[in-house]
Amino acid sequence: MFEDHHIVLWLLGLPLLSAVVVWCLGPTRGPAIRAVSFASSVVVLLLTAMLIVRFLAISGERSPVTEDTVHQESKIHTFKPEFVPGASAEDRHKTTWNILSFGRGQIQFYLGVDGLNIWLIVLTALLMLPSVLVSFRQITERVNEFYAWLLALQTCMIGVFLAFDIVLFYVFFEVSLIPLFFLIGIWGGSRRQYAARKFFIYTLAGSLITLLGVIGVVIACSPDASSKLTFSIPELVHEVHKNLENEDTRGYWSAVQLWTFLALSLGFAIKVPLIPFHTWLPLAHVEAPTAGSVDLAGVLLKIGSYGFLRLCIPLAPDFTLVNGLPIITWLAAIGVVYGALCAFAQDDVKRLIAYSSVSHLGLCMLGLFSLNAIGIQGGIMQMINHGLSTAALFLLIGMLYERYHTRQLKDYSGMASKMPLFAICLVFASLSSVGLPGLNGFIGEFLCLAGIYQYEVIDRQQRILPILTVLGASGLILGAWYLFTMLRKLLFGELREPSHEGEPITDLTVREWGLLTPIFILCVVIGFYPRPILHTTEPDVERIGLIVKQARKRAGLSIDPPPLVTGRADVR
């Protein structure tokens, strides 16, 4: 009765619908607005749960590696989205729904789910719930508009992840800026307008360049007036690979890739953010309301890393492999250390956590750009884990700010004796963030490091000093350094509260710890049982692996570089 692709459509439609309803309720009917928003996010979360169950059921058959290994080598690989609404009868991975048809092509309403995006969609849905709940008391003005923008933001974020049409992707990518622009600009802190403007213009500038890349790829894929224009990402990837494998067109395409890579990566690099394009982030975080920070850190930053994975690597594989990889990995590795150092020097807790995002996403990018299965899986894990732990940290800081109206570390001391439950939650979130084994953070960090280490030692034959790995690993020490210093200053020592007026300060309320509990449970579950995630992402990571493998062959790099130690036993 409720088919798979209906879930996909409802995921996209329901938040938007709720946004409209909430808006129409008017600013005075607070309880009704909150109820609708809450109900909507719960339903969306349930829908994603259904999505996972159904996706897990089919993910066993999704592996691109078939028995036919001879055929495998020459096969052209591309993405295979599942649960596509409007799927055509002959191919369930393609859609028939056109938004706009013109001359040589059509822009399609092409949505789908695969291993690369499913967990990011889940993350979006999961973080919506605490975002809504935490704002119950924090937001008192223009309530309807706030929740409407928040819900609209959810639609945009889910849309970006779901989209398999490059124009649709781009539209969601751009439109997601608008709700956040208003969330920061209206309900933000004292410098909210500057922050909102900077965030908007900076990321817009990046994504306009991305647009150039998008147009470039589409046009390059149809070289003459007679050929069809396609906007479907799987088809574009397929097209690019066909041309690259073809001796005649390879020369032209190698040149095209340079521009594709530059244009796409600049926009995504700003979004991730890679240094030195990160300075909008601390500012936006500090000024954003808690819900905005949660969505910004938890989900929006992942659009950047997801973009690299979905578009940049598959559409410009040769250039990524040969030229892009050294640049991006170095930026990421430096970002790990630099972000951590900047985080340590901050006195504003939100700024501190914002810089920690720069550091953590540096490690994520290191994993993704190691371009091997382990690294990419680690990168995806790191995206999810960073979303969970950073969201928890922002939520907690938001709760503290709600009570004392300051986020300066120097104003606080020994808060653990005043708010023990808060202290436990903050310590837990910090432990998740520093990658304590047994919690979620470790899985991602470990796999990212393993991936980049494999890249350096095997692919680059860098045996003496694998510097990228060392820089990445130093992030683990530095991460513990700034977070545990923050904990010591904020929670431990003699109690010193900032001055506050009004009602007496209480520990976390039921609503507050209740909204954190799902995140924490997930932290433990992923820490001890990451298999569902690793299992579902594997087939699509393999696809990217095969794309990269072919690129390696074209670049004249050996596909099976010599191992570190010869004569090792076969591993099963």
Place this chain on the structure above:
Amino acid sequence: MSDAVYSILWLIPVLPLLAATLIAFLGPRLLKQHSHWPCILAIATSCVLSVMVYWHVQGAEGDAPASVASYYPWIQAGSGPYAVNIGINLRADALSSMMLVMITFIGTFIAIYSIGYMHGDPGYPRFFAAVSLFVFAMTLLVLGDNFLVLFVGWEGVGLCSYLLIGFWFSKPSAAAAARKAFLVTRIGDVGLMLGMLLLWMMYGTFNFWDVNDAEGNLLYSGIFNQVERQLQLGTLNQALILAAALLLFCGAAGKSAQFPLHVWLPDAMEGPTPVSALIHAATMVTAGVYLLARCTPLFLAAPDAQLIVACIGGFTALMAALTALTQNDLKRVLAYSTLSQLGYMFLALGCAIKFASDTNLVTFAVTAAMFHLFTHAFFKALLFLCAGSVMHAMGHVIDMRRFSGLRKVMPITHATFLCGALALAGFPLLSGFWSKDEILDACYQASQEGPYASVYFTLLVIAIFTAGLTAFYTFRAYFKTFWGEVKVPEEAFHHGHGHDDHGQGHSASHGGHHEPKTSHESPAVMTIPLLVLAVFAVGVGFVLGPLTHGFAHFLHKTPGWPHMTEEHHMNIPLMLMGTAVVFFGLGLSWLMYVKQPELPVRLAASAQGVYQLSLNKFFFDELYQGTIVTPAEQVAKLSAAVDSGGVDAVVDAVGLAPSKLGELFRPIQNGLVQFYALAMVLGLTVFLLSLIYKL
């Protein structure tokens, strides 16, 4: 593989974990002052199960008395030669079952002791939750059959150490010490992680040993099997093995507080004393020793790494012993003594080298290290608990200058402390005597041949000298605390036995029978564990040591330890020499602290430089502060300044560019028609001229 062991193995770590969860959720509201029950029951049950595992291994025949239980695949990623394939696999062999019994046995008694010690503390449930969690992590650490499971336990014990050092978190020094402990050990942990990754790159697995299924087919291949195979074939890559061994040693040095990562352990004494006994003396800090013993096949193949291990161990032993000579805080004396004894263990591990094809020394030296670990756990836990008992009675004063003559006040504590002190000093026939003698012997054997014989000989001399120092500082502490005239600090009479300095308050625990102006022995719940541990501290070496070879024979069942072709014989001259040094140290401390108490003061005055060096712990803290911590903080500040003043300023400048560009051209748009007309005419002229002259 026995089904019985297979099915109980997981319970050993899981029971304490359940207890921890139970106490964490129910403790503050429901269990309150009964929070110790789940903890003690869980650890005691684990202890019984551990003994069962021990008997199983003891009774097992043949070469592979190990049970491996794989519960579920944990992390699986990638494919091909570089797949990551890690299961939650637990292994019960001789080494791990010995560790298990020791951890859970000592853990049980320390938990019982804590009922008295922590009585009335508002954080009572939190304490027992953390202790249970610690036992979970520690048992997981020694049970893990691959590096990742070991690493979970490894970081888990670090977390519990952090939580328990900072138990009285309102005290700034405790909060600082907790952070320091976590960060310093984390530096080592990253080394361990890189070592694991290197081994994975080399051998494609994280498992220690091959795992076969029921039919004998290979399920997983292990690192150590491959190392052994390569060693036989001579295809071993020496440089890589050395690198891997040293990286693993980094981790061990961090956790076991070896130079240069030793600075956190003395500060860790800020935690409650049972924690110091359990975590920072008996169990967690020996994790590094366990790791190296576990990786014997690897270190066997890297003699250069062994030399470094031995040198670091010997240096730490000496340096810590010298520091312990002058400390005034009883717990710090014991902490430095722990450092020193851990140094001994690493020294022994470093002696595990093979000469040509003679591998007897390897097994002998590693067994010596493990035996010292075993005996040390008992007597050092005992000493710490005695120190805790003293603290409990002295109102949390631990400065030895402020109390003395306690042997009359606290007879049981005194007697048990004496047992522990004699054992630590290596008094003949007590446990420490046997284990220390084995270490000296291992050192002696290592100095007999090989390219590094002279280095090992120097280490032997250092070890013997340190044995004398150990006897001296141990009895210095003993005499200062329990001998001389009775002196009790003011705080002991304020009711509520301390905790006050932590701002924690202490409910009137002995309210009924409190008499002013007397201080008294600790309650039975504290003294009984002392007595039990004292019996073990005295007798364990006698029963299991070289006289019976009980310990050695059991431990030699550990897979990967080379077979000993001949029984070890006691080295009587070395033993006599060691004993002489111990008696000398003991006599000297008697002379200085009982016979002529003014002597130490004069000695300190006459050798001010050396005295200050020792008193200030060789200024390591100051050195690190100056060379690492402060520069790192400066770099962080600089980065933040560059970020807002440099990187962001560029962004703002770029943002301003369009409007600046606009301003540049603004004067042209001045609204004067004459100006436009002029510009038009001029422009046209230039255009026409360029056409005419074809410019």
